Amino acid sequence: MSFDVNDYLLENSKPYPFCPGCSHSQVLDALGKALPMVGVAPNRVALVTDIGCIGISDKHFGMHTFHGLHGRSVTYACGLKLANPDLTVVVLVGDGGLGIGGHHFLHAARRNVDITVLVCNNFNFGMTGGQHSVTTPHLALTATTSEGNFEYPLDIAGLVDVAQGNFAARVMFYDPRLPEIIAEAIRSPGFSALDIWEMCTAYYAKRNKVSRTVLEEQLKERNLSTGIVVKRERKGYVEQYRQSIEVLQGKPLPEGTPLAAEFPRPDYRRRSVLIAGRAGQKVRSTSMILGRAGVLSDLYVTQRDDYPVTVMTGHSTAEMVFQPDPINALTVDAPDYVLITAEEGRDVIRERLKGLPETSTVYALEELLPLDTRARVEPIPASAVDIQKKKTQIVLACVAWLAARTGVVSLAALRRAAQFEERQAIADENLATLAEVEPKLGGL
Amino acid sequence: MAREYIDGTEAIVRGALHAGCDFFAGYPITPSSGVLVRMMRELPKIGGMAVQGEDEIASIGMCIAASMAGRRVLTATSGPGISLYSENLGLAIMGEVPLVIINVQRLGPATGGATTGAEGDVQFVQWVTSGGLPMVVLSPTDVATSYWLTTVAFRLAEKLRIPVILNTSKDLVQTMETVDVAAWRKVAVEPRTSYQGGAPYVPYRFAGLGDVPEFLPVGADFQVRFTTSMHDEHGNLTKKPAKVDRTFRHFQEKVLAARDELVMVDRDLQEGATTLVVASGVSARSSRAAVGRVRAGGGKVSMLTVYSVWPVPEQAIREAAVGMKRVVVPEMNLGLYRREIERLLPGLEVVGVNRVDGEVLTPDEIVRIGRLEGGAA
Numbered sequence: 001m002s003f004d005v006n007d008y009l010l011e012n013s014k015p016y017p018f019c020p021g022c023s024h025s026q027v028l029d030a031l032g033k034a035l036p037m038v039g040v041a042p043n044r045v046a047l048v049t050d051i052g053c054i055g056i057s058d059k060h061f062g063m064h065t066f067h068g069l070h071g072r073s074v075t076y077a078c079g080l081k082l083a084n085p086d087l088t089v090v091v092l093v094g095d096g097g098l099g100i101g102g103h104h105f106l107h108a109a110r111r112n113v114d115i116t117v118l119v120c121n122n123f124n125f126g127m128t129g130g131q132h133s134v135t136t137p138h139l140a141l142t143a144t145t146s147e148g149n150f151e152y153p154l155d156i157a158g159l160v161d162v163a164q165g166n167f168a169a170r171v172m173f174y175d176p177r178l179p180e181i182i183a184e185a186i187r188s189p190g191f192s193a194l195d196i197w198e199m200c201t202a203y204y205a206k207r208n209k210v211s212r213t214v215l216e217e218q219l220k221e222r223n224l225s226t227g228i229v230v231k232r233e234r235k236g237y238v239e240q241y242r243q244s245i246e247v248l249q250g251k252p253l254p255e256g257t258p259l260a261a262e263f264p265r266p267d268y269r270r271r272s273v274l275i276a277g278r279a280g281q282k283v284r285s286t287s288m289i290l291g292r293a294g295v296l297s298d299l300y301v302t303q304r305d306d307y308p309v310t311v312m313t314g315h316s317t318a319e320m321v322f323q324p325d326p327i328n329a330l331t332v333d334a335p336d337y338v339l340i341t342a343e344e345g346r347d348v349i350r351e352r353l354k355g356l357p358e359t360s361t362v363y364a365l366e367e368l369l370p371l372d373t374r375a376r377v378e379p380i381p382a383s384a385v386d387i388q389k390k391k392t393q394i395v396l397a398c399v400a401w402l403a404a405r406t407g408v409v410s411l412a413a414l415r416r417a418a419q420f421e422e423r424q425a426i427a428d429e430n431l432a433t434l435a436e437v438e439p440k441l442g443g444l
Numbered sequence: 445m446a447r448e449y450i451d452g453t454e455a456i457v458r459g460a461l462h463a464g465c466d467f468f469a470g471y472p473i474t475p476s477s478g479v480l481v482r483m484m485r486e487l488p489k490i491g492g493m494a495v496q497g498e499d500e501i502a503s504i505g506m507c508i509a510a511s512m513a514g515r516r517v518l519t520a521t522s523g524p525g526i527s528l529y530s531e532n533l534g535l536a537i538m539g540e541v542p543l544v545i546i547n548v549q550r551l552g553p554a555t556g557g558a559t560t561g562a563e564g565d566v567q568f569v570q571w572v573t574s575g576g577l578p579m580v581v582l583s584p585t586d587v588a589t590s591y592w593l594t595t596v597a598f599r600l601a602e603k604l605r606i607p608v609i610l611n612t613s614k615d616l617v618q619t620m621e622t623v624d625v626a627a628w629r630k631v632a633v634e635p636r637t638s639y640q641g642g643a644p645y646v647p648y649r650f651a652g653l654g655d656v657p658e659f660l661p662v663g664a665d666f667q668v669r670f671t672t673s674m675h676d677e678h679g680n681l682t683k684k685p686a687k688v689d690r691t692f693r694h695f696q697e698k699v700l701a702a703r704d705e706l707v708m709v710d711r712d713l714q715e716g717a718t719t720l721v722v723a724s725g726v727s728a729r730s731s732r733a734a735v736g737r738v739r740a741g742g743g744k745v746s747m748l749t750v751y752s753v754w755p756v757p758e759q760a761i762r763e764a765a766v767g768m769k770r771v772v773v774p775e776m777n778l779g780l781y782r783r784e785i786e787r788l789l790p791g792l793e794v795v796g797v798n799r800v801d802g803e804v805l806t807p808d809e810i811v812r813i814g815r816l817e818g819g820a821a
Binding site for chain 1: 446447448449450454458461467469474485486488489490491493495497498499501502505506507508509510512513514515531532535558559615618619620621622625661662663664665666667668669670671672673679680681726729730732733734736803804806807808809
């Protein structure tokens with residue numbers, strides 16, 4: 001099936017709403033001519049616009065239209081293309097929108113998302129009264145550069161090039177090749193952009209001399225040329241995405257890990273534990289083993305973790321509650337048991353240690369003593385938790401000590417809980433650690 | 445009973461997948477990044493798509509467009525990211541875009557404390573965008589309600605064609621707990637009411653102010669117009685006062701028309717009590733523990749947990765306060781939701797229990813500062 005310009009450009013919607021002499025009209029006409037050259041059906045095309053004079057164009061078109069926030073049209077275009085890869089997505093944006101949405105433009109080009117961006121570049125903000133934009137030529141006069149623009153203009157096609165987008169062209173609005181170049185941009189897979197040099201008669205042309213000769217001189221001064229200036233054959237984003245996720249497709253979603261009550265429930269009303277160690281010591285993952293052991297023992301458990309933004313440095317704490325029924329409070333003023341496995345953990349809970357009552361017990365590696373607390377303190381002898389292989393297993397060894405001393409969970413439950421790891425190697429290492437320390441806990 | 449040991453992040457992801465979510469875009473930010481990581485891994489398995497945007501603005505922009513292309517869409521961020529979502533959330537209201545947003549609150553303002561818990565966004569998420577239209581916001585208290593309310597958020601978003609925020613916090617998404625997965629509540633998410641007629645499709649036509657326009661995706665067999673600007677029923681820009689007024693009021697009325705479905709509270713009222721505790725989020729958990737302690741000590745106290753924080757379940761709060769003399773409002777901010785309680789219950793003594801140091805409120809301090817009788821430790 002073939003289409004003609006009237007299938008895309010609604011003749012009865014004219015005249016265009018632009019100022020007398022504005023070149024946006026030529027660009028819209030050119031887009032209307034380009035689409036039948038591509039041959040894509042109007043209902044397979046989405047035209048995305050945002051704020052600026054060119055943004056009020058969508059009512060003239062018979063394709064799907066999407067009108068959004070200033071500068072964000074590229075993000076909507078990407079969303080449409082990714083959600084429905086069968087769509088041909090074209091963006092109409094001004095140099096204002098290109099500036100504020102530059103980040104999106106850059107990354108759509110880098111990702112090579114299969115969209116076509118037509119930048120209607122008239123060197124200033126028309127809609128808001130002729131302020132300078134990111135493409136305003138050096139020394140040009142605008143409402144905000146009354147002494148001449150001291151900034152230098154951005155080259156849009158060059159930006160596509162450094163971002164490794166597939167296609168970019170620079171073209172004058174009066175160039176008879178414009179419809180054909182737009183069509184080629186749309187046909188080209190991956191990201192395409194056109195830098196269309198335009199004429200703002202209302203503002204820019206009133207303050208600056210603009211003519212074909214002047215535009216072409218500026219081109220020469222900046223050492224730029226018209227026509228297609230970037231053309232590469234990189235795969236488009238949609239195809240790259242499809243290939244990268246192929247191995248995942250159809251795989252089942254994780255079901256979760258049911259933990260049956262395999263062990264008798266310990267006989268207590270509630271126990272709270274605070275584990276305080278160093279980031280990188282595996283405090284969180286080891287506490288999860290302790291938590292799973294609780295669930296395997298028919299208990300409800302909560303585990304509230306705390307650590308700084310960085311990893312492998314600073315403190316890491318886990319605050320845990322164990323009880324036979326669902327738990328409300330994630331934190332208690334005075335934990336029944338505190339386990340300290342590193343200096344960093346000890347220091348971060350210093351104030352809490354001071355406030356602990358005599359009824360609480362603190363288990364700490366002996367090297368970390370003395371502690372400023374009224375709670376009962378039991379040192380954990382280095383020999384008892386001397387894990388030959390790895391320092392990262394020290395917390396698990398200490399948790400085994402805690403379990404043996406307090407009965408918060410049984411060692412059997414801890415051993416079973418240590419097996420529920422995504423990676424078998426980690427489960428094996430955990431079990432080896434427990435096997436190594438358990439004989440030393442025999443007398444407890 | 446099949447129990448598991450998981451965190452709120454996992455519950456949110458499962459809730460979204462069970463609600464039929466098939467598109468996600470987001471940007472890494474602590475403490476919400478877990479949702480991004482999981483969605484990137486899981487969605488391709490079921491033919492969905494997940495993208496890490498170049499920033500929050502791009503992420504929500506992609507989500508909005510994907511939703512209008514017919515996808516069921518989720519994004520997740522934390523307070524600073526919600527600030528960047530602000531303008532596009534207005535767009536989602538204006539364009540009538542179904543969209544679920546997870547906000548994992550952390551201590552603010554600004555970058556604040558990335559791994560520090562807080563409930564400081566409670567008012568912010570309601571009036572998050574320009575123009576004077578509030579958001580619908582739900583607030584879970586634990587892993588199970590994180591799952592349930594994620595499905596509810598999708599149901600409301602799809603049904604009413606609105607953005608819905610699930611306002612959770614660091615201490616809920618990262619806390620592991622025992623859950624009875626089989627007992628989890630969930631709601632069904634119905635497909636959007638779609639337009640069945642022929643061309644031309646009038647994208648923003650609604651008969652009554654409270655009706656939701658029939659949906660067709662961008663990419664349908666005939667033209668669909670979407671716009672963020674004030675528009676007429678055809679999706680064309682308009683300044684005509686009568687049309688503007690009608691469209692504007694419609695945004696509010698369609699939400700109010702669903703007001704019964706928007707009330708989600710848990711009433712734990714005790715006969716003879718003259719003190720009511722009103723709380724949401726992680727603070728509701730500590731409050732429940734405090735209430736349990738008061739009752740165990742022979743005291744009397746009532747408790748209302750608010751899940752649907754915005755719009756405020758005004759009637760439910762007024763009803764729970766019948767016969768009360770005092771209301772205690774514990775929260776991890778300087779008293780943000782307390783303002784609503786004071787507004788609704790003039791004449792009652794309203795006491796705030798507040799913490800802004802990143803620590804979760806303890807039952808002890810709720811009893812002590814809230815002066816709950818019978819709750820001595």
